[in-house]
Amino acid sequence: MTATATAIPVQKKARRSDRPPRQVIRQPLAERVAPYLYIAPFFVIFAIFGLFPLLFTFYVALFDWNPIGEQTFVGLANFERLFADQRFWNAFVNTFGIFLISTIPQLMLALGLAHLLNHATLKMANFFRMALLVPYITSVAATALVFAQIFDKNFGLINWMLDIFGIPAVNFLSSQVGSWIVISSMVMWRWFGYNTLLYLAGLQALPREMYEAASVDGASGWQQFIHLTIPSLRPIIIFTVIMSTIGGLQIFTEPLLVAPESGLTCGGGRQCQTLALFLYEQGFGQFEFGYGSAVGVALFVIVVVVSLINFFLTTRTRKAR
Amino acid sequence: MNRRKLALPIAAVGTLALLMSGCTSGGSGESSGDPNAEFEFWSFTGIGQKDSVERYLEKNPDAKVKLSEVGSTAETATALTAALAGGRVPDLVMIQNDELPKFIENPSNFIDLRTLGGDDLGEDYLDWAIGEATAEDGSIIGIPTDVGGLGFAYRADLFEAAGLPSDPDEVAAMWSDWDSFIEMGEKYTAATGQPFVDNVETTVFFAAVNQVSEKYYSPEGEVTFDTNGEVEEAFDVAVRAYEAGISAGIAAWSSGWAPGRANAAFAVSTAPSWMLSGYKTDAPDTEGLWRVAAVPGVGGNWGGSVIAIPARAKNPEAAWQYIQTMLTPEAQTEHFAETGTFPAAKSALESEEVLSYTDPFYGDSQIGEVISESVLQFNSFLNGPDTSAIGAALLNTLVDMEAGNVAPREAWSTGVSSAKAALGG
Numbered sequence: 029m030t031a032t033a034t035a036i037p038v039q040k041k042a043r044r045s046d047r048p049p050r051q052v053i054r055q056p057l058a059e060r061v062a063p064y065l066y067i068a069p070f071f072v073i074f075a076i077f078g079l080f081p082l083l084f085t086f087y088v089a090l091f092d093w094n095p096i097g098e099q100t101f102v103g104l105a106n107f108e109r110l111f112a113d114q115r116f117w118n119a120f121v122n123t124f125g126i127f128l129i130s131t132i133p134q135l136m137l138a139l140g141l142a143h144l145l146n147h148a149t150l151k152m153a154n155f156f157r158m159a160l161l162v163p164y165i166t167s168v169a170a171t172a173l174v175f176a177q178i179f180d181k182n183f184g185l186i187n188w189m190l191d192i193f194g195i196p197a198v199n200f201l202s203s204q205v206g207s208w209i210v211i212s213s214m215v216m217w218r219w220f221g222y223n224t225l226l227y228l229a230g231l232q233a234l235p236r237e238m239y240e241a242a243s244v245d246g247a248s249g250w251q252q253f254i255h256l257t258i259p260s261l262r263p264i265i266i267f268t269v270i271m272s273t274i275g276g277l278q279i280f281t282e283p284l285l286v287a288p289e290s291g292l293t294c295g296g297g298r299q300c301q302t303l304a305l306f307l308y309e310q311g312f313g314q315f316e317f318g319y320g321s322a323v324g325v326a327l328f329v330i331v332v333v334v335s336l337i338n339f340f341l342t343t344r345t346r347k348a349r
Numbered sequence: 350m351n352r353r354k355l356a357l358p359i360a361a362v363g364t365l366a367l368l369m370s371g372c373t374s375g376g377s378g379e380s381s382g383d384p385n386a387e388f389e390f391w392s393f394t395g396i397g398q399k400d401s402v403e404r405y406l407e408k409n410p411d412a413k414v415k416l417s418e419v420g421s422t423a424e425t426a427t428a429l430t431a432a433l434a435g436g437r438v439p440d441l442v443m444i445q446n447d448e449l450p451k452f453i454e455n456p457s458n459f460i461d462l463r464t465l466g467g468d469d470l471g472e473d474y475l476d477w478a479i480g481e482a483t484a485e486d487g488s489i490i491g492i493p494t495d496v497g498g499l500g501f502a503y504r505a506d507l508f509e510a511a512g513l514p515s516d517p518d519e520v521a522a523m524w525s526d527w528d529s530f531i532e533m534g535e536k537y538t539a540a541t542g543q544p545f546v547d548n549v550e551t552t553v554f555f556a557a558v559n560q561v562s563e564k565y566y567s568p569e570g571e572v573t574f575d576t577n578g579e580v581e582e583a584f585d586v587a588v589r590a591y592e593a594g595i596s597a598g599i600a601a602w603s604s605g606w607a608p609g610r611a612n613a614a615f616a617v618s619t620a621p622s623w624m625l626s627g628y629k630t631d632a633p634d635t636e637g638l639w640r641v642a643a644v645p646g647v648g649g650n651w652g653g654s655v656i657a658i659p660a661r662a663k664n665p666e667a668a669w670q671y672i673q674t675m676l677t678p679e680a681q682t683e684h685f686a687e688t689g690t691f692p693a694a695k696s697a698l699e700s701e702e703v704l705s706y707t708d709p710f711y712g713d714s715q716i717g718e719v720i721s722e723s724v725l726q727f728n729s730f731l732n733g734p735d736t737s738a739i740g741a742a743l744l745n746t747l748v749d750m751e752a753g754n755v756a757p758r759e760a761w762s763t764g765v766s767s768a769k770a771a772l773g774g
Contacts, residue, residue: 095434097455115770173604182597182605182614201603202752289600289748291741296600296748297755312427314738315451319773 082328089321096315106322116323118298119306120330122208126283126302127276130212135268138220142227143257147239147249157228160221168218172285175214176201201287207300214282219275223268230264231257266342273338277331280304303327387413388440388667393425394418396495396623396654397688398443404683405675412667422448422654429659433458438659441668444491445654446481447737452657453484454734460658461488465669473678477729478693482655485570490657492676493693495623495684497652498720498727499556500641502620502628505712507613511540517642517714527557527586530645534595537616544597544615549587550747551601552619557583558740559727560646565740566733572772574739575765584764587747588757598751607631619644621651622691622720629710641714648726653693691720698724735772742768 089106093099110116145157163171178185179200187197200206242252258265283294283305292309294300301309307327311320392398402416419425422445429452432438444452452458463470471479474493482491505515513536514520524530534545546552558564558580565574574580590596597615599605609615611632620628620641628639656676658668674680681692682700692698698721706717746764749755755763
């Protein structure tokens with residue numbers, strides 16, 4: 029056994045050096061070019077709609093750029109202004125606040141739910157699985173309008189229920205944390221089903237016998253969840269964490285629509301204005317394309333940095349185990 | 350929140366990039382010169398331009414119009430900016446007054462309408478309305494289509510229940526200035542225990558700050574809002590109204606606003622001419638309970654718009670024919686009768702049709718007379734490129750004050766610094 033196992037690589041090595049390398053690689057031009065042509069559409073489209081705008085944003089950020097007037101080169105002045113701008117840091121804090129309180133509970137909820145759905149001998153299991161996608165296919169605009177109504181200070185469902193128990197009305201949208209909760213609940217409602225299905229797909233690929241064996245060995249549902257479900261889902265968990273990070277840091281529509289009375293600031297005191305919304309306010313509200321682009325560059329850097337941190341954190345825990 | 354979120358910023362910079370790449374090619378400006386050629390018309394929603402186009406086609410059966418209702422006023426201005434920066438421009442476009450200063454600042458993007466209609470072009474229209482559409486070099490880039498004459502709507506039944514007069518003339522006389530308005534509110538709130546106005550930022554501050562002789566800019570075009578006593582006084586009126594405890598703190602267009610109108614959550618709210626139809630949609634069951642009276646102080650205006658022809662329009666002749674046909678005082682009067690948008694032509698404002706206009710929803714109050722009067726008394730002042738940014742910053746500070754996040758005493762200084770941040774200083 030051992031002899032053959034070691035013999036194979038040796039043989040391979042020998043064969044490789046025996047052959048004149050040119051003859052092997054020699055192929056008709058068309059055959060050599062074809063693979064590149066097959067993948068070209070993606071890269072061409074990416075270059076036009078992804079790479080070029082990205083680089084162009086870096087360029088515009090160096091200008092005081094009026095789209096219908098003058099464009100003057102100002103160097104890094106936009107960035108200097110940005111770092112001194114209270115509104116930018118406010119948006120920065122809001123973005124992370126909303127991101128944290130929406131992503132963490134959301135992914136945990138999705139994990140638990142996926143475990144249940146995978147396990148349960150539910151009748152109409154497929155129905156429940158499909159139902160998870162309903163929030164995802166609902167328009168964000170509709171979601172935002174409904175949630176704003178539910179959380180309304182004067183006529184909202186939640187305050188109406190609080191009133192039944194004699195608790196005075198809460199003005200959710202007026203405070204920073206309150207408005208974060210409103211937006212996070214919107215994000216969670218919309219995305220937890222999507223993530224649940226991702227996890228569920230991962231779980232379905234696992235052999236059922238594994239769980240059966242665990243049950244026979246006397247592992248409780250909780251122990252199975254901790255020791256079987258979570259470790260086997262690790263690659264998918266990493267994927268969802270990264271995707272949620274990218275999406276969560278760019279959250280835009282929900283804060284745009286939840287407080288329409290204050291325009292693009294999400295509340296009179298900018299209590300829920302996110303970075304993406306601040307970018308839009310500067311670029312397309314004030315038509316300060318240069319400054320807006322500087323916000324875009326900053327947002328890009330932040331997303332890259334946070335995604336990398338998340339990536340290292342989630343992969344490191346695997347090694348630690 | 351996953352992949353789709355990427356789409357937004359990328360789309361934003363993508364549009365930007367596309368605009369820029371289109372920029373170099375420029376427009377050909379090959380004017381067909383045919384006034385009946387098909388022209389493209391961008392309007393915003395909710396202003397009834399479809400009716401206007403239909404009537405134009407009745408008068409000009411040979412003409413061809415392609416009308417696009419782009420979106421809200423701000424969305425339309427954004428689309429126009431994108432188009433001017435390098436895309437395909439429409440032949441005719443409506444611009445709301447708040448968005449106008451940014452376009453007026455760069456007049457070369459538009460045709461100077463005097464070259465089509467002569468130097469006396471603006472004479473038919475309200476001086477301040479045509480003034481807003483006139484660039485520094487004297488070129489007129491827009492013809493006023495309508496103005497946002499201001500009145501206050503109030504609930505006659507609630508006023509009566511609180512022992513206040515309910516007839517519009519008596520009400521207007523009783524709240525002749527802002528102090529008496531606040532006093533009246535205190536009486537109402539004392540009698541009923543209910544808030545008097547919906548909020549202080551749009552109903553009080555917007556009305557009061559448009560009654561000044563000089564707003565956020567000096568006549569020379571310098572930003573002076575922070576040192577202008579008139580602006581501070583208007584702001585202070587709003588703060589005093591809030592401190593008097595007469596406000597429901599329901600911001601305009603917030604989720605509670607429409608239900609508030611329907612459920613008597615407040616008795617008074619602002620009512621510029623274009624908003625009157627909104628009350629009917631939001632609170633159909635309150636028909637006949639509302640009245641419209643003159644605002645405290647001297648007249649007022651909120652909103653209004655102009656119509657302009659971009660410099661690179663393909664069919665400026667056709668667009669100009671539309672302007673000539675549909676923006677005469679007579680045509681503006683007709684349009685008012687159909688849709689309720691208030692005319693900007695002087696003689697239309699004094700016409701019988703406008704002055705005698707009433708509406709059973711508002712208990713047959715003399716809406717036409719009240720709003721026409723309000724528009725004619727309105728002061729003109731200079732609006733600069735950052736007028737709407739400054740206004741939004743001050744307004745948002747008041748919203749925040751009503752939410753309990755800013756102390757009334759600190760509101761003015763907070764508002765000033767937030768407006769200065771918006772100006773980049």
